[in-house]
Amino acid sequence: MTRLYLLLASALAVSACQTLPAGIAAAPATSPVLATADAVDPHSYARPLEARVTHVDLDLRFDFAAKAVSGTATLDLDRQPTAKEIVLDSDGYQVSAVIDAATGAPMGFAYGADDQALGRPLTVQLGAATRKIRIAYTARNAEALQWLTPEQTAGKREPFLFSQGQAILNRSWIPTQDSPGIRQTWSAKITVPAELTAVMSGLRSDEIGAGTGGTRTYKFHMDKPVAPYLIAIAIGDIKFQPLGTRTGVWAEPASLPAATRELEDTEKMVETAERLFGPYRWGRYDMIVLPPSFPFGGMENPTLTFLTPTFIAGDKSLVSLIAHELAHSWSGNLATNATWADFWLNEGTTTYATYRIVEEIYGKRIADQQIALGLDSLDGELNNQAAADTRLVIDLRGRSPDDGMTDIAYEKGAAFLRTIQAAVGRERFDPFLRKWFDDHAFQPVTSAQFLAAVRRDLVAGNAELEQKLQLNRWVYETGLPTNNVPANAQAFAEVDAAVAAHASGTLPTAAWARWTTDERLRFLNRLPRQQSRASLGALERAFGLNAIGNNEVKFAWASLAIANRYDPAVPAIEAFLQSNGRRKFVRPLLLALDKDESWGRPIARRVYPLARPLYHPLVTGELDKVFPR
Ligand code: BES
Ligand code: ZN
Numbered sequence: 001m002t003r004l005y006l007l008l009a010s011a012l013a014v015s016a017c018q019t020l021p022a023g024i025a026a027a028p029a030t031s032p033v034l035a036t037a038d039a040v041d042p043h044s045y046a047r048p049l050e051a052r053v054t055h056v057d058l059d060l061r062f063d064f065a066a067k068a069v070s071g072t073a074t075l076d077l078d079r080q081p082t083a084k085e086i087v088l089d090s091d092g093y094q095v096s097a098v099i100d101a102a103t104g105a106p107m108g109f110a111y112g113a114d115d116q117a118l119g120r121p122l123t124v125q126l127g128a129a130t131r132k133i134r135i136a137y138t139a140r141n142a143e144a145l146q147w148l149t150p151e152q153t154a155g156k157r158e159p160f161l162f163s164q165g166q167a168i169l170n171r172s173w174i175p176t177q178d179s180p181g182i183r184q185t186w187s188a189k190i191t192v193p194a195e196l197t198a199v200m201s202g203l204r205s206d207e208i209g210a211g212t213g214g215t216r217t218y219k220f221h222m223d224k225p226v227a228p229y230l231i232a233i234a235i236g237d238i239k240f241q242p243l244g245t246r247t248g249v250w251a252e253p254a255s256l257p258a259a260t261r262e263l264e265d266t267e268k269m270v271e272t273a274e275r276l277f278g279p280y281r282w283g284r285y286d287m288i289v290l291p292p293s294f295p296f297g298g299m300e301n302p303t304l305t306f307l308t309p310t311f312i313a314g315d316k317s318l319v320s321l322i323a324h325e326l327a328h329s330w331s332g333n334l335a336t337n338a339t340w341a342d343f344w345l346n347e348g349t350t351t352y353a354t355y356r357i358v359e360e361i362y363g364k365r366i367a368d369q370q371i372a373l374g375l376d377s378l379d380g381e382l383n384n385q386a387a388a389d390t391r392l393v394i395d396l397r398g399r400s401p402d403d404g405m406t407d408i409a410y411e412k413g414a415a416f417l418r419t420i421q422a423a424v425g426r427e428r429f430d431p432f433l434r435k436w437f438d439d440h441a442f443q444p445v446t447s448a449q450f451l452a453a454v455r456r457d458l459v460a461g462n463a464e465l466e467q468k469l470q471l472n473r474w475v476y477e478t479g480l481p482t483n484n485v486p487a488n489a490q491a492f493a494e495v496d497a498a499v500a501a502h503a504s505g506t507l508p509t510a511a512w513a514r515w516t517t518d519e520r521l522r523f524l525n526r527l528p529r530q531q532s533r534a535s536l537g538a539l540e541r542a543f544g545l546n547a548i549g550n551n552e553v554k555f556a557w558a559s560l561a562i563a564n565r566y567d568p569a570v571p572a573i574e575a576f577l578q579s580n581g582r583r584k585f586v587r588p589l590l591l592a593l594d595k596d597e598s599w600g601r602p603i604a605r606r607v608y609p610l611a612r613p614l615y616h617p618l619v620t621g622e623l624d625k626v627f628p629r
Contacts, residue, residue: 002442003353006094009296010195012436016619022608025160025441027224027225027281027442028225029054029168029185029223029225029263030054030183030185030225030615031211031442031443031444031613032047032080032184032443033049033052033182033444034181034338034444034446035049036446036448037394037555038338038341038446038447038448039181039338039339039444039446040046040339041179041180041181041338041339041340041397042339042397042398043117043118043167043168043179043340043396043401044118044168044177044178044179044182045087045088045089045112045118045120045121046087046088046089046177046178046179046182048177048179048181048212049080050079050080050081050083050086051079051080051083051085051086051087051126052077052078052086052182052183052226053075053076053077053078053088053176053177053182054076054077054078054184054185055075055076055085055184055185055186055187056075056174056176056184056185056186056187056188056228056231057073057074057075057076057187058072058073058174058186058187058188058189058190059071059072059073059074059188059189060072060189060190060191061191061192061215062161062187062190062191062192062193062198064147064159064161064193064466066140067140067141068138068139068140069138069139069142069145069173069550070137070138070139071136071137071191072135072136072137073092073133073134073135073137073171073174073175073176074131074132074133074134074135075088075128075133075134075135075176076099076131076132076285077130077132077133079126079131079133080505081128082269083126083467084125084126085124085126086123086124086126086133087121087122087123088121088122088123088124088162088175088176088177088178088179089118089119089121089122089168089171089176089177089178089179090111090119090120090121090122090171090175091118091119091120091141091143091168091169091172092123092139092140092141092142092143092172092442093118093137093139093172093173093174093175093343093611094116094137094138094139094140095109095122095133095135095136095137095175095417096136096137096138097136097137098124098134098135099133099134100127100130100132100133100134101132101133101134102129102130102131102132103127105165106161106580107124107126107127107130107133107318108124108125109122109123109124109125109126109135110123110399111123112120117168117400118168119168119171119172122175123195135175135414137175139172141172141617142169142172142173143169143172143174143617143618144163144164144165144169144170144172144173145158145161145162145163145172145617146161146162146163146164146293146616146617147160147161148160148161148214148236148291148293152291152293152613152614153236153237153252153291153292154242154252154254154255154267154309155237155252155253155254155389157237157352158195158196158236158237159196160234160235160236160237160290160291160293161233161234161235162232162233162234162235162236162254162288162291162306163231163232163233163234163618164232164294164295164296164306164618165228165229165230165231165232165301166229166230167229167401167405168229168298168340168401169229169401169618170228170229171513174228174231175209175403176228176273177228178228178229179227179228179339180227180228180229180334180336180337180338180339180340180444181227181338181339181444182227182228182443183225183226183227183228183336183443183444184225184226184228185206185221185222185223185224185225185226186221186222186226186231187202187219187220187221187222187223188200188219188220188233189208189218189219190200190217190218190219190220190233190235191211191217192215192216192217192218192235193214193216193239193295194210194211194213194214194215195366196216196235196236196237196238197218197235197236197238198218198233198234198235199233199234199235199238199250199286199288200218200220200231200232200233200234200304201222201226201230201231201232201233201285201301201302201303201304202220202221202222202231202302202303202304203220203221203222203283203303204218204219204220205218205219205220205221208220210516210612222302223464224282224302224334224442225442226280226302226442227333227336227444230301230333230588231301232301232304234250234288234290234304234305234306235379236252236291236484237252237253238250238251238252238253239251239252239253239256239294239503241256241259243260243263243264243266243267244266244267244270244346245267246267246270246280246284246285247266247267247270247284247285247286248284248286248287249263249266249286249287249288249289250286250287250288250289250304251288251289252289252291255312258314259309259312259314260317261314262311262313262319263287263319263322265316265322265361266285266287266317266322266326266428267317267322268361269322269326269357269361270285270326271351272357272360272361272530273323273326273327273329273330273333273357275360276353276357276360276430276434277327277330277353277433277434277437278327278330278434278438281329281334281441282302282303282329282333283303284303284304284403285303285305285324285326285329286304286305286440287304287305287306287325287605288304288305288306288307289307289308289309289312290306290307290308290309291309292308292309292579292580292581292582292614292616293615293616294307294308294309294581294582294616295581295582295583295615295619296308296582296583296584297311297321297324297582297614298311298322298324298325300325300328300329300332300333300350302329302333304327305322305431306327307322307325307578308582309580310551310580311551311586312580313517313549313550313551314549315517317516317517317550318356318517318550318551318552320357320370321356323349323353323354323358323361324351324354324355326357327349327350327353327357328346328350329406330353331345331346331350331353331437332346332347332349332350332351332435334437334440334441334442335349335436335437335440335441335443335445336442336443336444336445337445337446338394338396338409338444338446339393339396339402340396340446341393341394341404342393342445342447343397343401343404343405344392344393344408344409344410344412344413344416344447345413345446345447345450346409347409347413348392348408348409348410348411348412348416348417349412349413349414349417350410351410351411351413351512352414352417352418352511354375354414355367355370356368356369358370359414365450366516366518366611367449367493368379368487368488368490368491369492369518369519369522370490370518371414371418371487371488371515372487372488372491372492372522373490373518373521373522373525374407374410374411374415375411375415375486375487376522376526377407377411378394378407378408378411378412378415378480378523380407381406381407381408381411381558382408382412382479382480384406385406385408385519386440387478387479388478389403389404389406389408389413390408390478390479390480391408391475391476391478392408392409392412392413392416392447392474392476393447393475393476393616394408394609395434395602412474412480415480415484415485416474416475417429417433417501418485419474419481419483419484419485420458420469421452422464422471423465423468423483424458429458430460432453432457432458432585435453435457436450436453438557439453448476451471451472451475451599452471454471455471459471465549468483469483470482470483475580476621486544492519492522494519495515495519495522495523495526495543496510496522496526498511498523499523499526499527502527503528504558505538507538507542508523509542509543512542512543513530514531517552517553520543520550520553520556521552521553521556523554524553524556524557524560527560529560529563529564529565530563530564531560531566532564533564533566536560536561536564536566536568536569537568537573538570540568544570545557545569545572546569546572547572551576551580551582551585554576555571555576555584555585555589557569557572557595558572558573558576558589559588559589561577562589562592562593562596562600563592565596565599565600570603573589573593573603574603574607576589577589577590577607578607578610578611578614580614581611581614581615581616582617583616583618583619586611586615586619586623587619587622588610589624590607590623590626590627591626592626604627605622607625608623608627609627609629
């Protein structure tokens with residue numbers, strides 16, 4: 001026990017002040033807020049140019065019985081001398097007092113009108129000299145937090161809690177300015193039941209040790225300014241397994257061995273990413289495998305990526321997810337979209353970077369296949385979305401930032417960067433991208449800044465190249481520009497031939513057995529959506545689709561089955577919907593079922609109440625509107 005703890009402690013003790021190569025500046029203590037109109041965040045009440053938060057210090061107690069967080073947040077402020085107040089974002093937490101942290105003097109505070117999507121502003125009156133305020137508060141039923149009962153974990157013995165901040169959920173448990181353009185350093189003192197372990201998206205300082213009443217207190221800090229959506233916590237019966245010198249994985253003990261095997265390429269991925277994009281500046285890259293209710297595939301919380309367990313396939317076939325979350329250590333976490341309208345700068349750049357990492361580690365063929373799969377989903381999305389939302393920069397005023405979370409941002413964004421890369425060559429594009437991250441490290445960025453950098457560093461006055469790139473078309477216009485680089489037509493030559501042969505009744509039974517997950521996905525997704533019952537039955541029997549373990553393949557099969565009212569797949573679909581809460585899987589399947597009034601709707605309405613306790617508040621929040629309770 002002691003030995004294990006020491007091992008753990010030394011793995012975690014790696015200093016935050018790692019040495020960076022000459023010429024790479026260390027993180028600034030504060031990061032300026034952009035003042036241009038395109039950097040004004042419509043999803044925050046903050047007025048950062050008048051008064052802004054630069055550091056958040058949390059002292060919180062997590063009460064699992066009450067599902068409540070309470071304590072204090074002490075905020076360092078940077079303010080105009082004339083500012084009379086500071087405006088924070090809030091969504092549901094209850095403030096009991098605000099004081100000037102230097103003098104102890106009570107400060108006036110008031111909430112503004114509540115907005116369904118944004119929550120309400122919390123305005124604190126400032127004294128002439130106020131530079132630090134302390135807010136005492138309690139957050140119950142915070143949307144960012146999911147409290148799991150022991151039954152909802154792998155171990156079944158202890159409860160679990162995790163947070164999800166992106167896009168605007170952290171305002172439900174952290175009183176601060178919740179805008180990606182207002183970067184803040186942070187620190188935290190976290191008190192939890194003694195039998196549980198707390199981890200956060202920053203380095204662990206030390207464990208203070210046993211506290212009063214069966215509790216234990218942990219301390220964390222993030223000394224680099226980050227966007228506040230990147231503050232994250234998980235608490236549970238978790239253990240750590242080192243993977244490399246600066247990488248490791250946390251998971252429930254029951255899940256740790258499989259997670260460790262699946263993640264064995266992580267250290268190599270970090271090294272590869274550094275060669276491509278510059279030094280990794282966050283110290284450690286650890287991951288935590290969460291219970292199956294985690295609503296996303298992954299979330300790039302700095303120093304500690306949060307992961308769904310559904311990526312564990314046993315054969316590493318879904319680990320491009322790790323390359324993706326790791327790549328956010330540059331695109332997203334170093335250079336961060338100033339507002340959610342520029343979400344593609346986070347996700348499109350990351351998707352491009354993911355394919356580059358995959359190519360280095362698994363080879364060009366695999367990367368070309370994944371790019372082809374991405375372009376197929378982009379096609380689907382271009383047909384699904386309203387034309388206005390097929391722009392890279394979209395107008396999200398008066399809407400939820402989640403409306404921008406489509407494959408347009410991910411795959412059109414990545415396609416845009418591939419188009420530039422193809423026009424100028426990797427010899428020029430790679431240094432450009434690296435410089436972009438260096439120049440904007442720990443800063444908010446806008447699309448206009450990105451285009452200006454492309455014009456300055458790559459176009460450099462070359463009118464022919466400017467014409468060829470169609471930069472403004474890509475970013476500000478709808479659809480897919482004509483200069484998009486198509487997928488490598490050879491990437492799936494064998495699978496595509498099998499799809500064609502299937503139309504005349506031939507099943508690729510032998511080929512399926514040796515196909516990779518990506519090839520299986522291409523096959524299922526490229527079949528005509530209308531299939532006869534006999535044809536689906538033949539596929540099911542030949543490939544054992546109702547019993548397939550890979551969750552991406554399961555999803556592809558479930559989608560095809562639902563489109564054809566294929567009853568024999570219903571038990572497998574129901575089990576899938578009740579075994580994970582990943583929004584990307586459960587939302588489209590439940591919505592597709594519900595759309596089919598006479599066949600699918602009764603299934604959806606029967607399963608949803610059963611599956612609902614597993615789902616995260618951000619998923620039930622959407623689905624409760626569709627399925628009356
Ligand atoms: N940052 C996103 C997840 C996210 C986006 C959460 C917007 C909330 C709002 C994360 O990096 C992501 O893109 N996850 C994908 C992974 C995939 C593209 C490999 C997911 O969860 O499916
Ligand atoms: Zn992402």
